[in-house]
Amino acid sequence: MMKTFTGIAASLALLGASAANAQDIKIGAVLSVTGPASFLGEPEEKTLKMYVDEINAKGGVKGKKLQLVVYDDGGDANKARTFATRLIEEDKVVAMVGGTTTGTSMAMGPAFDDAQVPFISLAGAVVIVEPVKKYVFKTPHTDRMACEKIFEDMKKRGFTKIGMISGTDGFGKSMRDECVKVNAKFGIEILGEETYGPRDTDMTPQLTNLRAKAGMQAVINPGFGQGPAIVTRNYKQLGINLPLYQSHGVASKQFIELAGEAANGVRLPAAALLVADILPDSDPQKPVALAYKKKFEEATKQPVSTFGGHAYDGLMILVGAIERAGGADSKKIRDEIEKTKGFMGTAGIFNMSATDHMGLELSAFKMLEIKNGNWALAD
Amino acid sequence: MARFLANRWISLALVAALIVLPGLILPSSYYFRVGALVFISALAVIGLNLLLGFAGQVSLGHAGFVGIGAYAVAILPARFDVPVLLAVPAGMVLSALVAFVIGRPILRLKGHFLAVATLGFGVLVAMVLANEVGWTGGPDGMSVKRLEIFGERIRQPRDWYWISGTLLLIGMAIAQNLLASPTGRALRALHDSEIAARVAGVDVARIKVTVFVISAVYASVAGSCLALLNGHVTPDAAGFLQSVEMVTMVVLGGMGSLFGSIIGAAFLVILPQALTLFHEYEHLMLGILIILIMIFLRDGIVPTLHRLLMERRS
Amino acid sequence: MLASFLQFSMSGLTVGAIYALVALGFTIIYNASDVVNFAQGEFVMIGGMVSVFALAAGLPLPVAGLVAVIAAMLVGVALHRLAIEPARGASPVVLIIITIGGAFAIRGLAQVLFDKQFHKLPGFSGEAPVNILGASIVPQAFWVIGGAALIVLAVTLFFERTLLGKAVLATAANRFAAKLVGINTGFVTGLSFLLSAAIGALAGILVTPITLTSYDVGTLLALKGFAALVLGGLGSATGAVAGGLILGLCEAFAAGYLTSTYKDAIAFLVMIGVLLVMPNGLFGRAQAERV
Secondary structure: OHHHHHHHHHHHHHHHHOOOOOOOEEEEEEEOOOOOOHHHHHHHHHHHHHHHHHHHHOOOEOOEOEEEEEEEOOOOHHHHHHHHHHHHHHHOOOEEEEOOOHHHHHHHHHHHHHHOOOEEEOOOOHHHOOOOOOOEEEOOOOHHHHHHHHHHHHHHOOOOEEEEEEEOOHHHHHHHHHHHHHHHHHOOEEEEEEEEOOOOOOOHHHHHHHHOOOOOOEEEEOOOOOHHHHHHHHHHHOOOOOOEEEOHHHOEHHHHHHHHHHHOOOEEEEOHHHHHHHOOOOOOOHHHHHHHHHHHHHHHOOOOEHHHHHHHHHHHHHHHHHHHHOOOOHHHHHHHHHOOOOEEOOOOEEOOOOOOOOOOOHHHOEEEEEEOOEEEEOO | OHHHHHOHHHHHHHHHHHHHHHHHHOOOHHHHHHHHHHHHHHHHHHHHHHHHHHOOOOOOOOHHHHHHHHHHHHHHHHHHOOOHHHHHHHHHHHHHHHHHHHHHHHOOOOHHHHHHHHHHHHHHHHHHHHHOHHHHOHHHOEEOOOEEEOOEEEOOHHHHHHHHHHHHHHHHHHHHHHHHOHHHHHHHHHHHOHHHHHHOOOOHHHHHHHHHHHHHHHHHHHHHHHHHHHOEEOHHHHOHHHHHHHHHHHHHHOOOOHHHHHHHHHHHHHHHHHHHHHHHHHHHHHHHHHHHHHHHOOOOHHHHHHHHHHHHHO | OHHHHHHHHHHHHHHHHHHHHHHHHHHHHHHHHOOOOOOHHHHHHHHHHHHHHHHHOOOOHHHHHHHHHHHHHHHHHHHHHHHHHHHOOOOHHHHHHHHHHHHHHHHHHHHHHOOOOOEOOOOEOEOOOEEEOOEEEOHHHHHHHHHHHHHHHHHHHHHHHOHHHHHHHHHHHOHHHHHHOOOOHHHHHHHHHHHHHHHHHHHHHHHHHHHOEOOOOHHHHHHHHHHHHHHHOOOOHHHHHHHHHHHHHHHHHHHHHHOOOOHHHHHHHHHHHHHHHOOOOOOOOOOOOOO
């Protein structure tokens, strides 16, 4: 028995050591490529692989090739933590771009902080970078920003009484909590609240109840995955005529496909990436967004989503930091990531600082409206 | 070999060697972490094996107790300033109480009916952990205060390797003692035939609840260790998939073999780490491997290998 | 009042009809072989996913559906031949673990063959909702409920009116006696997998326009279907269908009248409650214990 155990241990060690080229710069990624968040993890993985290949084809970073190590945590925080340790200890990566969900990112954060290896998370919740952890960064807009953007738009349209239906998954729950914290600031009152489970297939009972609330002017639906698509369809089915707001958690063409007709008129805050082709030419974000969209859609034959875009932003911020740091020193790279200024990504302009490990402003969000089955700018 | 393995002290020494020897040569804290995960899973699986393999009662919700143990060490120190070292036994007591209260009625059910009732319990625990955000941090989980001993924060996987290894050894010894006691004999009678056991004067209901409570305590301790090792807990720990994984570990290793529980746990913890090379095909391969093992070693890895060894001898 | 009651009921019946079909699939295999097949949910997934991809490849919907059913049946037979048959005689728990391994493998294969995104099928009769006494219902809901009823009817007729069906029933009643009268019980078990797979795939095709589908929808359906099966009383087809509908209705009413957050928990609590009063399920016969 002992023999098999050490045998396995030894072969694991070999696996870790093989294929490593001392000259390469190793970067890691723990992503939820399978499991409930796989629709996020899959485009992230494809994006990272695609761009690492491209960078290497162009001669690498400072003459050194990038080597990408990807592990799939299946959305499980405990597995993610194990893979994080493996990246740090065995693969000896200089930095990591990954962490598909807030749960996995929060579980991995301390491991990277302890090991002093920079970690750029691709998950939404504000808790990842607030309070600031020295080695933890993130690229997507926070859920609090999404709430603020939506409430801002509601206020502009004169809505003050709203209903909320949210998913009980990590994304939905976290955004719901943020929305409940900031609604008063915008003078918005939440009249009724309902929830649905991550794999629920019919939300008509919840929406029937929500509909019964008198005086409601709009409904907001924090959630990701297939849930919001079903909510949107049920919303239309029940003939609720109030404006419906979705979150950046559905910012992919797939949402429109799944929700069909019902998606028309839905508003959501999202990165400019989704509307790259209709941005005015003067918009400085247009070339970046358009280039990413083209490359992703050609390579994967899938419509672009902002999820893959966050991975692009994370990778490019890291590559920029490695270039400025002049080599594979994790601590120097961390310092350089923190100094990222004016980086134009798919999510907007990043200006990081010692107190802001995300670096996006509310203006990075665009309010979109779905019209005739396509994205359009709402204002 | 049979008598060799059956000897309590020798099999304990074997487990001890399995813990100590790798501990001396493992190269990095990644291996220590994987090792610690094996021991923690094995501890929970030994408890479940007492219930499933020895008493013949199915539980598809045992991860619920892992969740209770894990969140006890997360919530009590964070919200009530209970010292971490006290939170572990508090979790054990809580798990035991819950197991006692629900065990009484649902253990009257048999077979698949019991499976569904325990499944419901597990789902319930996972839902409470995911939904009571104010207490548990919700689906994204909450961070766990580290264990401090003599002012020293215990956070290194290496430390947890030794702590969980020691706990596994203790858990194994307690399980062996239990099986050698009159309760253990009653358990086995129960497994063979509930009616025969009853006729022989065994208080079947009491024995079932007792072993259910004991297995819940094992799971709870494992959950506490897992939370302290990670420094972070999420409701996944209590999820249905974890419960199924625990049952799979028991059956793979061998129902009714304590040593098998360790092997079953080691198998399912280590294999995915080795399969990452095949990435996309990982789930497919894992599924096929489980099927193959169950077809060719249908009594579980340890009992079947043991029997084969015996046959070759004679 | 009535309108929302009707709305909740239709929601519950639609979801429940799918649980019922999954539970029916469980029952057929369980009766023929004593195996609780945890890969049953994967057949539903195959039904949905294969239809989606066949439709995208240009096949008309009925043909795409047929392809999906055949694909599921092939997988069902393969599961039986490659995983269940070689393990014949193993204990029930071992067989369950084998089917869990099978579910894992099927899901793993699906994620390689298809993708990890969600997909939908168009509603068979459009998407415009129908208004009944103030409740608005999508036409697909009638397809699901009607389709499920037809499938249950067909299965009942098969078992009661055909020689083959009777052979399955005989095997279920007493495997040994069935063998003695010349029934090829291995064939019968294989047939039960074929039938269950077809039912699962049909359920997947019917429901995908409403619920959407992806490579991993099977797990939860297997869990709910198993619960429905046991609630109804293991081995009874009537029980399986009733169990499924009750579970679906419980969830919908809990979400509508009590709390949407704990609706699944409430459904399970109701179920545990029922089992405590009726330890053999709603339609299960009390079995004499074997000594």
